[in-house]
Amino acid sequence: MVKAIQQLRDAGIHPTAQRVAVAERLRTMEGHPTADEVLHAVRQTYPTISRATVYNALALFADHGVVHKRTLREGTTVYDLRSEPHHHMIDEETGVIHDVPWDALHVVGVDELTDFDVLEYQVVIRGRLHRS
Amino acid sequence: MVKAIQQLRDAGIHPTAQRVAVAERLRTMEGHPTADEVLHAVRQTYPTISRATVYNALALFADHGVVHKRTLREGTTVYDLRSEPHHHMIDEETGVIHDVPWDALHVVGVDELTDFDVLEYQVVIRGRLHRS
DNA sequence: GTCGTATTTAGACGCTATCTAAACATGGAC
DNA sequence: GTCCATGTTTAGATAGCGTCTAAATACGAC
Missing domain, CATH: 3.30.1490 (Dna Ligase; domain 1)
Structure with a gap:
């Protein structure tokens, strides 16, 4: 929790409750999740979060280098959680x-x-x- | 026309009128068109062709190595017309x-x-x- | 020509993602 | 603390790409 907040602050992102919930969840996920997979994962801990918020959060995270948006799978965008190339x-x-x-x-x-x-x-x- | 038919036959594809029209059009296209771009291009010479037929033809062509399906652009699949790597x-x-x-x-x-x-x-x- | 198979067609459907407008929260000025 | 301006979230509508379906059509083998 504290770590996720710090991670967002370090990236220059205002840490709202929803964004922290997304960042928290991302830390526990593996592989290359899609936005919808992140949405459903986050809803396990934050059931009322909306689709748009998760999509917005992921886009924001990507803009600030917290995750990477990748076009690797057909039909959907995946988010790469590793920061090293x-x-x-x-x-x-x-x-x-x-x-x-x-x-x-x-x-x-x-x-x-x-x-x-x-x-x-x-x-x-x-x-x-x-x-x- | 003859060339396109031969190209399809060589690839083991039954050359129907629609497939030949798609193959013909592909020869004149440049870059990395999407399926919808191919559809609209083909309709200039074959106005009644349906979306499903063009999608089916492209999938068939890809299966037989005539074109390559590529996941390079966000939100859509592009077809690569060059056969050399x-x-x-x-x-x-x-x-x-x-x-x-x-x-x-x-x-x-x-x-x-x-x-x-x-x-x-x-x-x-x-x-x-x-x-x- | 007849039959069975392959192909095509228009439209419906599903999925991913974005947009919209209203509600809500937040931080700073005072 | 109150007020205001700004930023954020929300549910639902909308858009775009692609696939599926069932019926019609064309085709090849015989």
Whole structure:
């Protein structure tokens, strides 16, 4: 609770009760939830919160770097809870998104791209997770 | 016309009039059109074609490798008309998707990923195109 | 030509996300 | 503390993209 409030303040976000509830819940979630998954999770502790508020909160968090908005799944936007850069692997069978550590891959040639300013980049892999 | 029919046959797709019309139109399109953009383009030459038919045709084409379905833009799926592999740069301001030649970047370490089978990968860059 | 299958069609439906207008809360000035 | 201006939340309406459905149509094999 205190941590979540501090996290929002540090990011320059006014910590309302609803936003704190969302931030709190995000800390306990894993993977790459959609906005609706966050909405339903938050409603377990804050049943009256509205859809628009959760969507607004997530958009605000993304603007302030608390989470990252990602276009990785078809039909819906997912929120990436990890702040450190990393790559992604999307399982073709299940659609599940897995993180790939930043250091596992190295992209050569980004600095030589002169046509545009690179703000961010990542490798997106489509594949299949090994059953092990 | 003949070329489009041949392209579909080569891919193992039964070339109906509607599918040929879609394939024909795709050959004249540039960039990364959405299904609805393809629909409206095709209707210029085939005004009675239905939405479902264009969506079905594109899904079929994607299944047979004629085009690639890509999740790069928020809220909608785009179809990639180029068959050779390449990377993508998404302009943060305009949302326009640009192709980056495969040879412009080199990803090191993909072969060493042992947790999963890699079917395909690409670098996705977010940035800003230089005005020049 | 006849039959069975594949395809197309218009419209209904579902889902994700945004917008709207009203209600509500909050922080600062006094 | 009270007042006001501003920021926030809310429920429901709305919009956009995509899929589904059932009926009509076209097609290939025989």
